[in-house]
Amino acid sequence: MKDEKIDAIFNPKSVALIGASNKEGKMGYVFAKNIIDGYRGKIYMVNPSEEQVFGLKCYPDVRSIPDSIDLAVIVIPAKAVPKVMEELAEKGTKAAVVITAGFSEAGPEGKKLEEEMMVAANKGKIKVVGPNCFGIYNCNIGLNASLGVGTxxxxxxxxxxxxxxxxxxxxxxxxxxxxxxxxxxxxxxxxxxxxxxxxxxxxxxxxxxxxxxxxxxxxxxxxxxxxxxxxxxxxxxxxxxxxxxxxxxxxxxxxxxxxxxxxxxxxxxxxxxxxxxxxxxxxxxxxxxxxxxxQPLPRGPRVGIITNSGGTGVELADLCEEAGLVVPELSEETQEKIRELIPPYASSRNPVDMTPVWPKFVELYSKIIKILYESSEIDIIIPIILQRAAMMPEVCQAVADTVNQCLASDRKKPTYVCWVSVRSAQGNMDILQKNRVPCYDWPERTARAVGAIYGYVEFLKRRAISFEGR
Amino acid sequence: MKDEKIDAIFNPKSVALIGASNKEGKMGYVFAKNIIDGYRGKIYMVNPSEEQVFGLKCYPDVRSIPDSIDLAVIVIPAKAVPKVMEELAEKGTKAAVVITAGFSEAGPEGKKLEEEMMVAANKGKIKVVGPNCFGIYNCNIGLNASLGVGTxxxxxxxxxxxxxxxxxxxxxxxxxxxxxxxxxxxxxxxxxxxxxxxxxxxxxxxxxxxxxxxxxxxxxxxxxxxxxxxxxxxxxxxxxxxxxxxxxxxxxxxxxxxxxxxxxxxxxxxxxxxxxxxxxxxxxxxxxxxxxxxQPLPRGPRVGIITNSGGTGVELADLCEEAGLVVPELSEETQEKIRELIPPYASSRNPVDMTPVWPKFVELYSKIIKILYESSEIDIIIPIILQRAAMMPEVCQAVADTVNQCLASDRKKPTYVCWVSVRSAQGNMDILQKNRVPCYDWPERTARAVGAIYGYVEFLKRRAISFEGR
CATH class of the missing domain: 3.40.50.261 (Succinyl-CoA synthetase domains)
Structure with missing residues (x-):
C-alpha cells in the first residue's frame, strides 16, 4: 500500500503556500506563479501582509485556513519555520515541502532550528521534504511546487x-x-x-x-x-x-x-x-x-551498427565492446541482403558502413534497420547519424518511422541513435526524440548508456526474471 | 629542414585540378569551387571536355599545362589515375592528392591499380596523399583542396x-x-x-x-x-x-x-x-x-573549482581526482578573502560554491577567478558555468575578460570552463571561446581534457623540460 503521507506530497487535494507574495523576485511570488500555473486542486495563500495573491484570497496564518491541508509549501525565513510547523501540525497537515535554506547546512544555529522544526513536524506526523531544497513536481497533474520555471x-x-x-x-x-x-x-x-x-x-x-x-x-x-x-x-x-x-x-x-x-x-x-x-x-x-x-529492453548483447562514416563505426564498436556489448560478424545471408542495397565500395560487415552516399541515406538507413531488426543475429540496433545525415531532416524522419514500424511488430528490439553533428543540426534530433528514439551525443556516451541498459538485462537474466515485452 | 615535397602539398605555388568540372554535384565541381574560393596561387583546370571551368582556362591534359605543377589534385575515376600519374611524373610534379576511391580498399583489382599508380608516382618522386581520401587544407593561406564546404x-x-x-x-x-x-x-x-x-x-x-x-x-x-x-x-x-x-x-x-x-x-x-x-x-x-x-600549460595539478551548483562541484572534484589532478583544501587566508564576497550559506572551500545567487554572478565569478589566479595554492582554475549562469551573456563576458586580464599578467595559469546548460544557452559559449577560454560539456569531458593536458606537463617535468611561458 502506498505511503499516504508521501502521496500527499505528489497528489495533494489542497496546497497551502506559506509566504505567498505578489512581489516579483520573491520566492513567494515564484512559487505562487508555479503552483497556480497547472495545479487544479485547492490553493491557499498564506501571508499576513497580503490580502490577495495572484487574485486568490490570502490568509494571515495557517490557523485561519477554513479547511484541512494536504501539502504545505514553505518559503518563509528559517527562523519562522518551527512555529509555522507547529501550527501545521495542529491542523493535521499531511506533508510539507520546506524550500527555505539556513538550517543544518548553515552551521550549529541552523541545525538547532532544523531540530526544532522536526520536533514539531514529528509531533503532528507531518512528512517533511527538505529543508534547503528545490521542491517537487508531479508533472502528470501539472503540480510545480519547485523553483523551476514552467510546468x-x-x-x-x-x-x-x-x-x-x-x-x-x-x-x-x-x-x-x-x-x-x-x-x-x-x-x-x-x-x-x-x-x-x-x-x-x-x-x-x-x-x-x-x-x-x-x-x-x-x-x-x-x-x-x-x-x-x-x-x-x-x-x-x-x-x-x-x-x-x-x-x-x-x-x-x-x-x-x-x-x-x-x-x-x-x-x-x-x-x-x-x-x-x-x-x-x-x-x-x-x-x-x-x-x-x-525503447524495449534488449534481449541480448549483440549490437548491429549502421554508419555513414567508417571511422565512427570503428570507434563505436570499440567502445561497445568495452561497455560489455558484442559487435558480431553478420552471417553471409544477412550480408548478402545488405550488399544488394549498398555501393560496391561500402561494407556489409558489422559495422555496416554505407559510406557518405547521401542521396541514398533515407533508403539505406530504413532498409538496413529493418534487415537487422528481422535478423536473429542482432539484439540491439545503433545507427550512427553523422554530419550530412544529421543535417537531413528526412533521414531523421525515416529512421524514426522505421523504428516505430518495427516496434509495432511482435518482435521487440531496441534502437538507439549515436548522434555526431554540429550545433546547427541539433534541431533534427527533435524529430527522432519526439518519436521516442533516443539520441546520444558521440560514440562514448552512446556505448556507455546502452551498455548500462544491457547490464540491467543481465541482472534480470541472473535472477531468471523475464524481461520480454518490456 | 622541411620536406619540400610535403611542403608542396600545403604551400604549393601552383595547383592543377585533374577532373575539374562545371557540373554541379560532380567532385570536379566541388573541388574547383573550393580551390578558387581562397587559394591565391596559380590554378590549372584539367578536363578534355571543358573549355573553361569557373571562368578559368581548362587544359585537355596535364601535358598541355605550360608551367610546372607543385600540387595535383586528382578526382577522376580510379582506372584513369595511373596514366595521369605518369604524365604528372614526366612534368616533374612535386605532390598529388588523390581523392578518388576504388583502390586497395575496394579489393584485388583496386589494389593493382593503386600499385600501378604508385610505381608511376615513385618514378617521378611525386609525394602522394591518399588515394581514397578527403583531401587537405592549409587554412592559413586559404587553400581548401578537400571535400569540405568552405575555407x-x-x-x-x-x-x-x-x-x-x-x-x-x-x-x-x-x-x-x-x-x-x-x-x-x-x-x-x-x-x-x-x-x-x-x-x-x-x-x-x-x-x-x-x-x-x-x-x-x-x-x-x-x-x-x-x-x-x-x-x-x-x-x-x-x-x-x-x-x-x-x-x-x-x-x-x-x-x-x-x-x-x-x-x-x-x-x-x-x-x-x-x-x-x-x-x-x-x-x-x-x-x-x-x-x-x-591556454598556457598548468605548472602543477592543483585545481581550484568555482561553481554555482554544489552538486556539480562535487562531481567535478571526483572526476578531476580520477583524472590525476588534485582538488586541494584552500588556506584559511584564501578562504577568508573569498568569504568576504560570498553569501554566508555559501562555501569558501574548494570547490568554491557561490550558490545560485545570480544577481551576484558577474562579480563573484570575476573576483574569485582573480583570487585563485593570484594564489600560490592553485595551478588550474575551472569555473563551472551552469544553467542560469550559462544563460547570462554578461557572466560569460565577465569570465572571458577576467581570464584574459589575468593571462596578460606575468604569471601564467590556465582556466578551463565546465559548461552545463541547455541548447538555447549554447550561443553564450561563443563569448568565451571567441576569447580563447575553452568550454567543455559537463564535468566528465572537462576533467578528462584537463587531466590529459596535465599528463603532458608531467612528461615534460620527467624529462626536465621547462614548460614555463607556454
Whole structure:
C-alpha cells in the first residue's frame, strides 16, 4: 500500500503556500506563479501582509485556513519555520515541502532550528521534504511546487529524485531539451524528514513511475535502501549515480582520493547486487533513463551498427565492446541482403558502413534497420547519424518511422541513435526524440548508456526474471 | 629542414585540378569551387571536355599545362589515375592528392591499380596523399583542396591529420562550432604514398603548427613514428587517438575484445613513452587540443573549482581526482578573502560554491577567478558555468575578460570552463571561446581534457623540460 503521507506530497487535494507574495523576485511570488500555473486542486495563500495573491484570497496564518491541508509549501525565513510547523501540525497537515535554506547546512544555529522544526513536524506526523531544497513536481497533474520555471509536459514515466538542487535541475533541463517526460520529481536537499528508502518504496509502488532515477550525494539508512531496491528492480529499473558524500564532507572527500574511490567502489558493488543501474555521472544517468523509457529492453548483447562514416563505426564498436556489448560478424545471408542495397565500395560487415552516399541515406538507413531488426543475429540496433545525415531532416524522419514500424511488430528490439553533428543540426534530433528514439551525443556516451541498459538485462537474466515485452 | 615535397602539398605555388568540372554535384565541381574560393596561387583546370571551368582556362591534359605543377589534385575515376600519374611524373610534379576511391580498399583489382599508380608516382618522386581520401587544407593561406564546404578562418595553430575522412571531418566541424582555428589539415585515407612519421616530422618542423592532432586507425612504420614523436613532444604537444586497426580489419578487431584491448594498451603505453597525449576518443582529442591551443600549460595539478551548483562541484572534484589532478583544501587566508564576497550559506572551500545567487554572478565569478589566479595554492582554475549562469551573456563576458586580464599578467595559469546548460544557452559559449577560454560539456569531458593536458606537463617535468611561458 502506498505511503499516504508521501502521496500527499505528489497528489495533494489542497496546497497551502506559506509566504505567498505578489512581489516579483520573491520566492513567494515564484512559487505562487508555479503552483497556480497547472495545479487544479485547492490553493491557499498564506501571508499576513497580503490580502490577495495572484487574485486568490490570502490568509494571515495557517490557523485561519477554513479547511484541512494536504501539502504545505514553505518559503518563509528559517527562523519562522518551527512555529509555522507547529501550527501545521495542529491542523493535521499531511506533508510539507520546506524550500527555505539556513538550517543544518548553515552551521550549529541552523541545525538547532532544523531540530526544532522536526520536533514539531514529528509531533503532528507531518512528512517533511527538505529543508534547503528545490521542491517537487508531479508533472502528470501539472503540480510545480519547485523553483523551476514552467510546468513540464504531462504523460511522463520517469521519476527523478535528486539531492543536489542545481545539478539535478540542470539534468532535468537537459532532459526536457531532449523531449523526455517525467512523472514525479523531488529535490529533497537536507533530507531531514524523509528517508531514501521511503521515497524509493513509494516510487516502486507508483504505477505512473516506470523508471526511477536517483542523483545521490549520500544515502540514509543504506541497508533499508538496498532492501527496498532489491524488491523494486525485478519490476522496474532504478538508475542511480553517487557523487562525493554528504554536501559538507564533499570537499574533504575530494582531497582524499583513496577514501573516495573506496566509497565509490563500495556503492557500485552494493548497487549492482541490488540490481540498481550504476551511472558514472549525471549525464549518463539521464541518458540511461531515456533509453529505458523509450525503447524495449534488449534481449541480448549483440549490437548491429549502421554508419555513414567508417571511422565512427570503428570507434563505436570499440567502445561497445568495452561497455560489455558484442559487435558480431553478420552471417553471409544477412550480408548478402545488405550488399544488394549498398555501393560496391561500402561494407556489409558489422559495422555496416554505407559510406557518405547521401542521396541514398533515407533508403539505406530504413532498409538496413529493418534487415537487422528481422535478423536473429542482432539484439540491439545503433545507427550512427553523422554530419550530412544529421543535417537531413528526412533521414531523421525515416529512421524514426522505421523504428516505430518495427516496434509495432511482435518482435521487440531496441534502437538507439549515436548522434555526431554540429550545433546547427541539433534541431533534427527533435524529430527522432519526439518519436521516442533516443539520441546520444558521440560514440562514448552512446556505448556507455546502452551498455548500462544491457547490464540491467543481465541482472534480470541472473535472477531468471523475464524481461520480454518490456 | 622541411620536406619540400610535403611542403608542396600545403604551400604549393601552383595547383592543377585533374577532373575539374562545371557540373554541379560532380567532385570536379566541388573541388574547383573550393580551390578558387581562397587559394591565391596559380590554378590549372584539367578536363578534355571543358573549355573553361569557373571562368578559368581548362587544359585537355596535364601535358598541355605550360608551367610546372607543385600540387595535383586528382578526382577522376580510379582506372584513369595511373596514366595521369605518369604524365604528372614526366612534368616533374612535386605532390598529388588523390581523392578518388576504388583502390586497395575496394579489393584485388583496386589494389593493382593503386600499385600501378604508385610505381608511376615513385618514378617521378611525386609525394602522394591518399588515394581514397578527403583531401587537405592549409587554412592559413586559404587553400581548401578537400571535400569540405568552405575555407576555415585563417590564424590557426592546430594541425590535424585524420585517417578517417568522415569522422575526421565531423571532429573538424565540431571544432569550428567551438571557434577553434586550424593551420594544416590532412585526411590521407589509404596512405599509399606517405608514411605517418614523414607527416609528423613535417608538422614538427612547421612553425605555424603549435599543436599536432592525430586521428589514427593504423600507424605505418611504428618505430620511426615513435622516434619522430620523441623529438617533437619536448617542443610541441602531439595529441592522438587510435581506433580499431586498419579500416579492413576494424570489424574483425571489434569482435576480438582481448586482441583489441591488448592493442589499445600497447598503443597507449608506446604513446605515453614518447610523450604523445593519448586521447580516448575523437571528442577528447579535440577537447585536449583546444585547451592546449588557447591556454598556457598548468605548472602543477592543483585545481581550484568555482561553481554555482554544489552538486556539480562535487562531481567535478571526483572526476578531476580520477583524472590525476588534485582538488586541494584552500588556506584559511584564501578562504577568508573569498568569504568576504560570498553569501554566508555559501562555501569558501574548494570547490568554491557561490550558490545560485545570480544577481551576484558577474562579480563573484570575476573576483574569485582573480583570487585563485593570484594564489600560490592553485595551478588550474575551472569555473563551472551552469544553467542560469550559462544563460547570462554578461557572466560569460565577465569570465572571458577576467581570464584574459589575468593571462596578460606575468604569471601564467590556465582556466578551463565546465559548461552545463541547455541548447538555447549554447550561443553564450561563443563569448568565451571567441576569447580563447575553452568550454567543455559537463564535468566528465572537462576533467578528462584537463587531466590529459596535465599528463603532458608531467612528461615534460620527467624529462626536465621547462614548460614555463607556454
Amino acid at each position: 513540464p509536459p504531462q504523460g511522463g514515466d520517469i521519476s527523478f529524485v535528486t539531492q543536489s538542487g542545481a545539478y539535478g535541475m540542470a539534468i532535468f533541463a537537459f532532459a526536457l531539451d531532449h523531449h523526455m517526460k517525467f512523472a514525479k520529481i523531488m529535490a529533497h536537499g537536507n533530507k531531514a524528514g524523509i528517508e531514501d528508502y521511503e521515497i524509493l518504496r513509494y516510487l516502486g509502488e507508483d504505477d505512473e513511475t516506470k523508471v526511477i532515477c536517483l542523483f545521490l550525494e549520500s544515502v540514509n539508512k543504506g541497508r533499508e535502501f538496498l532492501e527496498e531496491a532489491k524488491k523494486i528492480t525485478p519490476k522496474k529499473p532504478i538508475v542511480a549515480t553517487k557523487t562525493g558524500r554528504t554536501a559538507g564532507a564533499a570537499r574533504a572527500a575530494a582531497s582524499h582520493t583513496a577514501a573516495l574511490a573506496g566509497s565509490f567502489t563500495a556503492y557500485e558493488a552494493a548497487f549492482k547486487q541490488s540490481g540498481i543501474i550504476f551511472a558514472r555521472n549525471g549525464m549518463d544517468l539521464i541518458n540511461i533513463a531515456k533509453g529505458l523509457d523509450w | 576555415p578562418p585563417q590564424g590557426g595553430d592546430i594541425s590535424f591529420v585524420t585517417q578517417s575522412g568522415a569522422y575526421g571531418m565531423a571532429i573538424f566541424a565540431f571544432a569550428l562550432d567551438h571557434h577553434m582555428k586550424f593551420a594544416k589539415i590532412m585526411a590521407h585515407g589509404n596512405k599509399a604514398g606517405i608514411e605517418d612519421y614523414e607527416i609528423l616530422r613535417y608538422l614538427g618542423e612547421d612553425d605555424e603548427t603549435k599543436v599536432i592532432c592525430l586521428f589514427l586507425e593504423s600507424v605505418n612504420k611504428g618505430r620511426e613514428f615513435l622516434e619522430e614523436a620523441k623529438k617533437i613532444t619536448p617542443k610541441k604537444p602531439i595529441v592522438a587517438t587510435k581506433t580499431g586497426r586498419t579500416a579492413g580489419a576494424a570489424r574483425a578487431a571489434a569482435s576480438h575484445t582481448a586482441a583489441l584491448a591488448g592493442s589499445f594498451t600497447a598503443y597507449e603505453a608506446a604513446f605515453k613513452q614518447s610523450g604523445i597525449i593519448f586521447a580516448r576518443n575523437g571528442m577528447d582529442l579535440i577537447n585536449i587540443a583546444k585547451g592546449l591551443d588557447w
